[in-house]
Amino acid sequence: MNAAPTAVYSPRSLATALAVLADRAPVTVLAGGTDLMVELRTGRTQVASVLDLWGVEELRFVRAEAGGVRIGALTTITELRRQPSLGAWPLLAACAADFAAEQIRNRATVGGSLGTASPAADLGPVLWALDAVVRLRSRDGVRDLPIPAFLLGYRRTARRADELIESVWLPGRLPTERGAFVKVGTRDAQSIAKVVVALVASRDAGSGQVTAVRAAAGSVAERTVELASLQELVGRRPDAAALLAVSRVAASRDCAPIDDVRSSAVYRRHALQRVVCDMLTSTLEVPLEDG
Amino acid sequence: MAFVGAFTRRPDADAKVRGAARYVADLDVPDAWLGGTVRADVARGRLVRIDRDPGFDFTRVVVVTAADIPGRNVVALITDDQPLLAQDAIEHHGEPIALVAAPDRATLLAALAALRPVIAARTPCFDMEASAVVWKRIAIDRGDVDAVWAKAHRVVEGTFHTGSQEQMYIEPQGCVAWPPDRHGVVVVRGSLQCPYYVQKALMAALDLPAERARVVACTVGGGFGGKEDYPSVIACHAALLARAAGRPVKLLFDRHEDLAVTPKRHPCRVWHRTAVAADGTLLAMDIDVRMDGGAYTTLSPVVLSRGVLHATGPYRCANVRVRGAVVATNHVPYGAFRGFGAPQTCFAVERQMDRIATELGMHPVALRRHNALAPGDRTATGQLLDDSVAAHAVLDAVVAETGCARMPWRTQKRGRRRRGFGVSLFWHGAGFTGSGETKLKSRVAAAVLADGRVEVAAAATEIGQGTEAMLRAIAADSLGCGAADVALTEPDTGRAPDSGPTVASRTCMIVGGLVAQACRQLRDRVGGDEARPFRDRAAAFVRDGGDGRVEVEYHAPPGIVWDEANYRGDAYPVYGYGADVVEVEVDVATFAVKVLRFCTAIDVGRAIQPGLVRGQIEGGSLQALGFGHLEVVTTQAGRLRQDRMATCIIPTAVDAPPMRVLLVERPFQHGPFGAKGVGEMPADGGAPALAAAIEDAIGIAVDAVPATPERLLAAWLQTHPEEAL
Amino acid sequence: MIDLRFRVNGEWRSVRVPPLARLLDVLREHLALTGTKEGCGEGECGACTVLVDGAPVNSCLVPACQVADRDVVTIEGAGHESIQEAFADCGGVQCGICTPGMILATRACLAEWTARGEPCTEAGLRRALAGNLCRCTGYGGIIAAALRAHGGAT
Known part of the structure; x- marks a missing residue:
């Protein structure tokens, strides 16, 4: 237990970092340390060697690209909240505002959150709902994976041992879209999600038909999951009863919550259903039925 | 009087705001080794032997087992039934089996892992209702309750549960011990509330006379009762290691170990049956209290005692029967936490009062005012209250501040976010119980x-x-x-x-x-x-x-007489009184509870340092609100489930409501400048008032705390089955 | 082991430590700066808060290798007497174990709001200090102290 790693590499360039990954495997990647430092201290995770990315400035950026934005892996949660260039993706700031506490937000990174792939991560559902694409880079080149293809299971991703999460690309948003982010935590601040949902939806101004809806949830399955049942709203003009019905279907079919130390499966399903129904109602501007 | 009643800067503040205050972990102790504990990984069993991994070089460390204890292998407290180190029987998860001291952390961890206790598991008991072993029973009788039931206007029954709670002082427990000096004196410094308790334990364990067991309290990073009895264990362990190692040993718990093995608030079940007249007069109170004491006696008898003595609440009643028992289970022993049994029984009686109010169609404030103790009344033990009785004063204070006496109680609310209010009236005996x-x-x-x-x-x-x-x-x-x-x-x-x-x-x-x-x-x-x-x-x-x-x-004030055998007489020299009003908003989608407003009136006799008294009231009240809805402490197979700070949560600054604190001062003639006590009382009233507010908001009975969203949902689905998925 | 060079409370310091040593341990054990406290060791309580390049972080989660050449401020070098004075006078201190971290977190948020021209509100303070747990005060004294310190600063 608790043995110190044999080697810690702290490269200053991406190329060196990729070389370490290629030549020194197995290497555990360290970003802001908010997860790994706890794992190491408690002895839950043992590592042979560590690649410390903190000094790789090339991974710290936010820039416009291909009609969207590309966010470097070392971008912190605080930067998600503060970067004016991310103003077109308000879900990011909404998520960041509720993310852990200030001390953690200053250290936790986008890449670290993705790489850890906790099922309770707040950022997973947001990136999923925003159709994010993860860019993995190795010495051999890059791979671009949409979030659903990247997040594979409980703390498991599609990243190969020789790859780094380099960045995430988010497509630009349409003016008709509305988004919502809701986290049901264990307390009002600095909490871990019991249920977390991000949702983006739009409807045609003329016909009133739903043109698109994308929602994903965390803490309700072994990984972030899409609420795929909501797709049946597309092309319809749902009323409040329809939203209630579809949210019940989503809460039944699209998740597989468990009882754990933070909450119960029954509660998670219930909260998910109520939260999703509410989010659909507000984003699609469906009038509430009396009662 | 220049200082009593004035606002003065606390003398320890300057060092604390500059980071200069020295807590136990901050002590610079040259040549000290680090101590650690090998623990049982089952809740009940028999220790067969302790295997040593031959791959580890044990000459690098010092190991202490029960056989190495020079004195008695007990944690000397009330009943000497708890061993310092298990010898044969294992009675709870995490029970200490062996101790290690090592020059550094890595060696210590390796040594701890290389010591492997072999334990033959036995069937544990975790159900306090099923436990046949009773640490302590107490009975209080006044009048004749059984003569009343038939002629009462109403008889109201209720059963109420309170969960355990973690003190969560931010500084984990720890002690540093030095080996005997040339005069044979053993010194322990630690994070502890009671130096003389620790001294008594050291004397027994190391077979020392008092003058050779010296205990010094460092600056303490919070206690709340959690550092009342357990530091005796750590101090004795550290002293045993220091003696064996011939050098000082620091035995400092990390948060995980602290959470796993230190005592927490006793889980409790209280049953009430109350006879009331049509005007709300309490005619008879029949109360049964049962607490889970855990694996050893520790402080449980006294916790039960305070619990049953506060079980009637600050109410007048001519006929009272209280039966209390604290029983053995194979949980980690429960212990002292601010309030010491009273928050549990206070929760029950206050919820019972609300239940009675609902039955009678009375306002909860009116029912309390009608029955609140007044000068000249007697308590269940027959104690005459003739000095510093402030039950009405505190209730009137919060009513005047909040206007809650005019707020309708338990009317149907609508919408997703529903508001409600709750009130509690409570008392707390100042000083030790009885004699x-x-x-x-x-x-x-x-x-x-x-x-x-x-x-x-x-x-x-x-x-x-x-x-x-x-x-x-x-x-x-x-x-x-x-x-x-x-x-x-x-x-x-x-x-x-x-x-x-x-x-x-x-x-x-x-x-x-x-x-x-x-x-x-x-x-x-x-x-x-x-x-x-x-x-x-x-x-x-x-x-x-x-x-x-x-x-x-100390000599008891004249006229204070206590009959321990029959639980009659003056249980405490005097009582403090308090009243809380809580307003909440409950989201019926998520059952998240937001405390919007909190008002409390507390009678302390005389506030010696009003600023500090307010601090005690605000801090204690937030702990009580946490107890009411946020703080969950549960076990699985005798092992704490919330074993990290990330899961064993306490309120943050966002969870804490703005607080209105009203100091009521009814001087007590035998207290210094009229002062009574303040520390524990704020822990008593928050949870029942919060539960009442939730009940008022969403119309479901809240008979158990913590009233978590999960629990509220389960209750909600009972009455709203159409919402089940 | 690495030779770590970083600035602590305005002074450049060099220590030889394991690269993944916790900044908390480097400060407490190698530099004897014991004002930084450990409450949980997992980034929950905020008692170990220090400022790295002005931003509050949990020093129990920061590996030594990541503060090379950085600027670290602990309670011993916190300066800003008005905040300490306000904590001492407004009931912001009881047992004191959360106090160093609380003061540094307060200092960071007040400085940031001042720099951004954002108002200092009670709700904002409660959010900004949510990563610093206090079990003694109920937070009322702490919020009052922070508001007074802000008032005094402007």
Whole structure:
């Protein structure tokens, strides 16, 4: 237990970092340390060697690209909240505002959150709902994976041992879209999600038909999951009863919550259903039925 | 009076805001080794042997087992049934089996992993209702309840549950021990509330006379009862290791270990049956209290005692029957936590009062006002209340502040976010229960130093509550000198007499009372013209050969009589009173509870340091609100489920509501400057008022706390089955 | 082991430590700066808060290798007397174990709001300090102290 790693590499360039990954495997990647430092201290995770990315400035950026934005892996949660260039993706700031506490937000990174792939991560559902694409880079080149293809299971991703999460690309948003982010935590601040949902939806101004809806949830399955049942709203003009019905279907079919130390499966399903129904109602501007 | 009742800066503040205060983990101890504990990984069993991994070089470390204890293998407290190190029987998860000291953390962890206890598991008991082993039973009888039921207007029954709760002082527990010095004296410094408790335990474990067991309390990073009894275990373990290693040993828990093995609030079930008249008069109260004591006796008998003595609430009732039992299970022993049994029984009786109000169609404020204890009334033990009775005063104060007496109770609310309010009325006996103080015979000394300052020696510890500022103000005003002319000794058994443990809301009333008494005697002895500064007169007095040292001992106020065998008489010298009003908003989508407003009125007799008293009330109240809905402590197979701070949550600044604190001062004739106690009382009223507010908001009975969203949903689905998925 | 060079409370310091040593341990054990406290060791309580390049972080989660050449401020070098004075006078201190971290977190948020021209509100303070747990005060005294310190600063 608790043995110190044999080697810690702290490269200053991406190329060196990729070389370490290629030549020194197995290497555990360290970003802001908010997860790994706890794992190491408690002895839950043992590592042979560590690649410390903190000094790789090339991974710290936010820039416009291909009609969207590309966010470097070392971008912190605080930067998600503060970067004016991310103003077109308000879900990011909404998520960041509720993310852990200030001390953690200053250290936790986008890449670290993705790489850890906790099922309770707040950022997973947001990136999923925003159709994010993860860019993995190795010495051999890059791979671009949409979030659903990247997040594979409980703390498991599609990243190969020789790859780094380099960045995430988010497509630009349409003016008709509305988004919502809701986290049901264990307390009002600095909490871990019991249920977390991000949702983006739009409807045609003329016909009133739903043109698109994308929602994903965390803490309700072994990984972030899409609420795929909501797709049946597309092309319809749902009323409040329809939203209630579809949210019940989503809460039944699209998740597989468990009882754990933070909450119960029954509660998670219930909260998910109520939260999703509410989010659909507000984003699609469906009038509430009396009662 | 210059200092009592005034706002003064607490003397420990300057060091604390600069990071200069030294807590146990901050002590620079050259050559110290680190200690650790090998623990049982089952809840019940028999220790067969302890295997040693041959791959580890044990000459690098020191190992201590039960066989190495020179004295008695017990944690000396009330009943000596708890071993310091398991010898044969394992009674709870995490029970200590062996100790290791090593020069560094990595070696320590390796050694701990290389010691492998072999335990034959036995069937544990985790159900307190099924437990046949009783640590303590208590019965209180007044009048004849059975003669009342038939003629009552209504008979109301209810069963109420309260969960465990973690003290969550932010500084984990720990001690440093030194090996015997050349005089054979063993010194322990630690994060602890009760130096003389620890001394008693050390004497038993190491077979030492009192003068060779010296215990000093460091600056303590919060206690709340959690550092009342358990530091005895850590101190003895550290001292055993230091003795074996021949060098100082630091035994400092990390948060995980602290959560896993230190005592928490007793889980409790209370059953009530109450006979009421049509006008709301309480005619008979029949109450059954059962607490889970865990694997060893520890402090459970006294926790139960305070619990049953507060079980009727501050209400007048001619016929009372209280039955209490605290039973054995294979849980980690439960122990002291602010309130000490009273928050549990207070929750039950306050929810029962709300239930009665609902049955009678009475407003909960009106029902309480109608039955609240008044001067001339007697308690369930027959104690006549004739001095400093403030039940009506505190209730009136919160009613005037919030207007809650005019708010409709349990009307149907609509919408997703529903508001409600709840009220609680409570009391708390100041000082030890029954004859505890008389048996304890607390002592305090005051002595004039050569420069005319007065050194006050007491073993009361500063655990954040403000002991130093409070005792200094009492001493200064009793002497007629400046606060800077008073010095306080460290809480050190080598220097301060035994003024008793820092528990039970007793430090101000009992220890403060002794300080006042000693200082008044000293003032009289020094005499002279009081127009001259005391310091000058005192310096001259000792220079001229006067005896400038006074030591006083506690005697119960005249007329205080307690019959321990029959639980009759004056259970406490006096009670403090409190009333809370909580307003909440409950989201019926997520069942998240937001406390919007909190108002509390607390009668402390006299606020010696009003700023500190407010701090005690606000902090204690937030703990009570946490107990009510946020703080979950549960076990699985005897093992704590919330074993990290990430899961064992307490309120943040966002969860805490704005608080309105109303100080009510009904002086107690036998308290120093009229003061009673304040420490525990705020822990009593928050949870029932919060539960009542939730009930008012969403119309479902809240008979158990913590009222988590999961629990509220389950109750909601009982009455709204159409919402089930 | 690495030779770590970083600035602590305005002074450049060099220590030889394991690269993944916790900044908390480097400060407490190698530099004897024991004002930084450990409450949980997992980034929950905030008692170990220090400022790295002005931003509050949990020093129990920061590996030594990541503060090379950085600027670290602990309570011993916190300066800003008005905040400490306000904590001492407004009931912001009881047992004191959360106090160093609380003061540094307060200092960081007040500085940031001042720099951004954002108002200092009670709700904002409660959010900004949510990563610093206090079990003694109920937070009322702490919020009052922070508001007073802000008032005094402007």
